Amino acid sequence: MEDLPVPGMIKRYYLVNPKDIVIIQFIIEGYEGMATVTTVDSKRACLLISIVETWLDDFDGLVEDLRKTFGMEEMSCPS
Numbered sequence: 001m002e003d004l005p006v007p008g009m010i011k012r013y014y015l016v017n018p019k020d021i022v023i024i025q026f027i028i029e030g031y032e033g034m035a036t037v038t039t040v041d042s043k044r045a046c047l048l049i050s051i052v053e054t055w056l057d058d059f060d061g062l063v064e065d066l067r068k069t070f071g072m073e074e075m076s077c078p079s
Helices: 018-029 053-070
Strands: 009-015 035-041 046-052 073-075
Touching: 009 053, 018 035, 018 046, 018 053, 046 053
Parallel strands: none
Antiparallel strands: 009 046, 009 073, 035 046
């Protein structure tokens, strides 16, 4: 049995409307194995999304739709 390389994770941060956190997490994590969503700061509604690198193109397409629908805004790493 051959060892397959483990894909890396790409981390991105987004600001969203606090009322949209749950639905955005539900949508993204509904794509099994694509990404995980962690709420970094619930008051500012800052999300950390960890994307499996082999899913990056698909994620970019999904997040473009989420930006249009929910106004997600990518940000640099919070301090």
